[in-house]
Amino acid sequence: MTYVVLDNCISCKYTDCVEVCPVDCFYEGENWLVIHPDECIDCGVCEPECPAEAIKPDTEPGLEDWIKLNTKYAEIWPNITVKKEPMPGYQDMDGVEGKLKLLSEAPGEGD
Ligand code: SF4
Ligand code: F3S
Numbered sequence: 001m002t003y004v005v006l007d008n009c010i011s012c013k014y015t016d017c018v019e020v021c022p023v024d025c026f027y028e029g030e031n032w033l034v035i036h037p038d039e040c041i042d043c044g045v046c047e048p049e050c051p052a053e054a055i056k057p058d059t060e061p062g063l064e065d066w067i068k069l070n071t072k073y074a075e076i077w078p079n080i081t082v083k084k085e086p087m088p089g090y091q092d093m094d095g096v097e098g099k100l101k102l103l104s105e106a107p108g109e110g111d
Helices: 016-020 064-074
Strands: 004-006 026-028 034-037 055-057
Touching: 004 034, 004 064, 034 064
Parallel strands: none
Antiparallel strands: 004 055, 026 034
8 A cells, every 4th residue: 555646746846745754755756746655654644744635545546547657757756855845836736637737757856
């Protein structure tokens, strides 16, 4: 079991989640964060910390595609462990439907 990041994180990236993860299993792309399913210990503390409600347990139905995407990008993006400013315009992007089409495959810049 793992937790997964869904598309409402895209173009928001609040990053509150990375501060609370005990095993530092978040990975950062240019405009999305993902969880490495093999590293997540399923503690659940990140889920209520996300202002965008973008983190869910994989016990919820219909998340197969999201688990695949989290796995794919966790393998190629850099680890992120320190909170940073949300993305510019995040207030307008929070809650926008169908944000997967906005996904950039580029890795995050880090700090
Ligand atoms: Fe990290 Fe726990 Fe969230 Fe998994 S459920 S990503 S271990 S905080
Ligand atoms: Fe994304 Fe929520 Fe973390 S918006 S960066 S999953 S706090």
